[in-house]
Amino acid sequence: MQPNDVRILRGAALIAAPVGIVATVVSAVVAGEKGLVGGLVALAVVAGFFGLGSAALMRLTQDKPQVAMTAGLLVYTVQMLLIGLFVIAFSDTTLFNGRAFALSLLATALAWVGGQVKQSLTSRMLYVDPVPSAPAKEADPVKAESRDAA
Template sequence: MQSNDARTLLQCAVPTAVAGLVAAAVSGVLAGGKGAVGAVVGTLVAGGVMALGLFVLQRTAKSFPHLFQAMGLVLYVTQFLISAVVLAVFRDTSLFNTRAFAFALLGAVLVWTAAQTRAYLKAKILYVDPESAEAKKSAPAGSPT
């Protein structure tokens, strides 16, 4: 993992964890212990799905840069579907408060997406390699570079 990838992951995970703690506290007050557990599980599921998506997106960008934009769109749809399946699977559980789980999952996904957008806007990632452009200019005519 490159340093900018780790930085992006950290810039997304920390606000999501803070939002999860807030959701757990609010759910604990409003719905008791099961509400707090539901909020924690929802935050963990959302964080896991989004972190896995970020990892897949970075690997795709490195291996297949021409598929990056299409892969991003497919990835967001897949993340949405995985979240919907998890919500459907835990719909009737008695392990935790499902309403707190659903709201925490939604909140964590929204916070992660906002943090990821901010991280990409703040990142100073070059999309042109300046060394290769200068090397081409300085190479003698007819050289195979």
């Protein structure tokens, strides 16, 4: 795992965690015990899906950084599909409040993506290799002397 990937992951988690906790507390206050459970499930879903998605993205782009945009879009699409399937699968559950779950999930997911964007924009990532991959060619001393003599 590259250091800039770790910074982005940590930054996203540090922004999403407080938002998820506040959303869970608000859900508990508004919807009671089922709201608390819904908020906690939403927090776990976002942490799980987005954390695993970030890990998958780091793994996909570890050896091939040129596929980062394609891999990022693929991972994000799969995350949204899986979250959608999770919401559909638990839409009629009585384990937790569905509205509290959905709003907590939305707030936490948006905070996670916002944290990733903020960290990506503010981190100093090199876009060129600072060390040349091939040694520089040395100037031919004979040609240099003939230019100096003229």
